[in-house]
Amino acid sequence: MKRDLVSIHDISKDEMLEIIRRAAYFEKHPISEILKGRVIASLFFEPSTRTRLSFESAINHLGGRVIGFSDTKATSQTKGETLNDTIRVVSNYCDMIVMRHPIEGASRFASEVSSVPVVNAGDGANQHPSQTLLDLYSIYKTQGRLDGINIMMVGDLKYGRTVHSLLQALSHFKAHFTFVSPKELNLPDEYKEFLKVNGQSFYETEDIMECMNEADILYMTRVQRERFPDPMEYEKVKDTYILKKEMLDRTKPNMKILHPLPRVNEIALDVDNSDHAYYFEQTRNGMFTRMGIISYLSEINGIVEPFNFD
Amino acid sequence: MSTEKEFLKVRAIKNGTVIDHIPASAVFNVIKLLELDKVENEIIFGTNLGSKLMDKKALIKIVDKYFGEDELSYLALVAPMASVSTIKDFEVVEKHKIQPPKEVNGYVCCANPMCITNKEDICTHFTVTLKESGELALKCRYCEKETRINSLKLIK
């Protein structure tokens, strides 16, 4: 049975832990041959250099080969070929498809028509499950656990899909959430409802300093000008959610700062030298996490022999 | 003009189904969801009728046609207050209780303009959820966004 990774809702808590375990294994043993002789298609219907390089590096580290495209300018998409046809054709040539697409739900549809597993590397504003899993791996690595984490999420909580996916994933592990955002970008009610139904505790504030010193993880996101209907409102809040080094004086020693990157100005450069900064290591964790994801789906799909990852 | 007189304007049928208390604004959606535009049976309908229960109602009578609970469940999406009666020999022999469907396949458009189902020729699939407010919502299998029942649009 082929398995896809389209949405963070597709995988159980046990599977999340399995992928984290594999990520840790590959971090210790980054050169592997388990995908030797296999071909993975990397289909980027919109450019995303960072994500593409991370996936393609992961495939290469596993000994697999990559085919594909990094934008649609040179493909038959521009000639009006449907997604259905592209996926049905490409799935004849490869053992797995990694795809990024600007339209929401494109990956789910692709997984239904593809004969090989599909990994969603982002479908518009919808899902980007490998980002969520690498966030979990980063939390696990820095805190030594996933249970009972005190996490503070800052910035655009309304449109930030990384925030929405991460809070849903962490709800398996009884986290305590603090949400810090301007009121225009508050967490939507449906996610608060989700947390309540799942018995998670959370607190909302507009003040970034209020709960800073209790946090284990500080998850920063971009506040983008175009999200504000009124530019005056943006001007009012834009400097309120900038993290500066002196704000970190009394934080817990284990506290780490994560950011899905790229950043604009929300983390001042002087924070980079702080022991709390973790966002560059986080991207490195992304490659190992993607090795974990690809190896896990390959094994379920019978591409590789079961391999002992302990 | 009393409701009774209005009711009589829509003549009685001997055998078939009577769907009453349809909001007048929803009558064409009911026709589409029950695919009444595709059946050969004799159909009588009245709309913009006065009603004690609602502002303006519509009423549809379909001669010699009977519906399964699955088909009728779709009425919960557009006319949750509708009452459905089976008529045999001019008598009401059964009143159906409309239960919302668990899933909706096709018929309804996803409200998210960025959804793949609005960009390519793909059949929609939704699971039906009950919100805390008591309102029904349709969750799209593809974009994972909810379409609210009060902004529901049917596929042309």
Ligand SMILES: [Zn+2]
């Ligand atoms: Zn949709």
